Amino acid sequence: METSRRAPIGRPRGFDTDQALEEAMRIFWEQGYEGASLTDLTAAMGITRTSMYAAFGNKEDLFRKALERYTQGPASYGARALQERTARQVATAFLHGSVRATTRPGCPSGCLGVQGSLAAGDPGSAARDTLVAWRNEHASRLRDRFRRAVDEGDLPPDADPELLARYLMTVSNGIAVQAASGSTREDLQQVADMALRSWPPVTGPAPHTG
Structure with a gap:
């Protein structure tokens, strides 16, 4: 057998x-x-x-x-921020999350998505391209969320979702660079709060949650 x-x-x-x-x-x-x-x-x-x-x-x-x-x-704050009820709350959660993630006790300072490709030459071109796509994806998700906010009346009709997303990403990336350079969480929190003061005011009723 x-x-x-x-x-x-x-x-x-x-x-x-x-x-x-x-x-x-x-x-x-x-x-x-x-x-x-x-x-x-x-x-x-x-x-x-x-x-x-x-x-x-x-x-x-x-x-x-x-x-x-x-x-x-560490960077999951970005996805969580998108679930906030208003555009201002999204922006606040995103920047505050960036401050916390880049200044976590016991972890490297800064952001892997920013620090990972700084000063990368030809050998690091693939990693640099990967990180460019990674950052662009985050910006695109923020832009789409802010487009929805305009449609819902949570942002003014003349608000530019693309510009707002780029603004948040630029501030967040700057926070990461400063954190890697030794800036404290308290100092960077002040930077985030100052950036949020220029956020467009709400002109319509707050969006309903379904």
């Missing part, structure tokens, strides 16, 4: 991939894409280069996975 042959069971990885990716994210966050060498990355992750390639792909692949983790973790 012929017995069926079972496929060999693969050896389990000898490391926690989730924790390894967390450490890679922190290295990219602190050192940027080009500044983070494979030696730095694998040492922080506690694995060999062979294990890194097998689990995450090359450095560009690892960076994209780390950026995704950053988006879902």
Whole structure:
């Protein structure tokens, strides 16, 4: 009687991939894409280069996975801000979230999405392009949210959703750079609050929540 042959069971990885990716994210966050060498990355992750390639792909692949983790973790304030009831509350949550995320105790200062591609040359062009697309996506989501606010009467009819989104992104990116340069959370909170003072006034009834 012929017995069926079972496929060999693969050896389990000898490391926690989730924790390894967390450490890679922190290295990219602190050192940027080009500044983070494979030696730095694998040492922080506690694995060999062979294990890194097998689990995450090359450095560009690892960076994209780390950026995704950053988006879902420290930078998740952006997605939450979009759910706020009014455009002003969206802007407030976005900038206040930016201040908190870039000055978190025990984490690198600044923003991975900004610091990751600063001074990147040709070797870092792919990472730079990835981060440009990442920032543009955030701006597009803010723009779409503010278009809805105009339609609902929550923003004045002559408000420019594109400009408002770009304004918030510029202030947020500036906050990240200043945080990386050593500015305190209190100082950056004052900057965020000053930026919000120029927000367009509400001219119609507050939108209803459904």
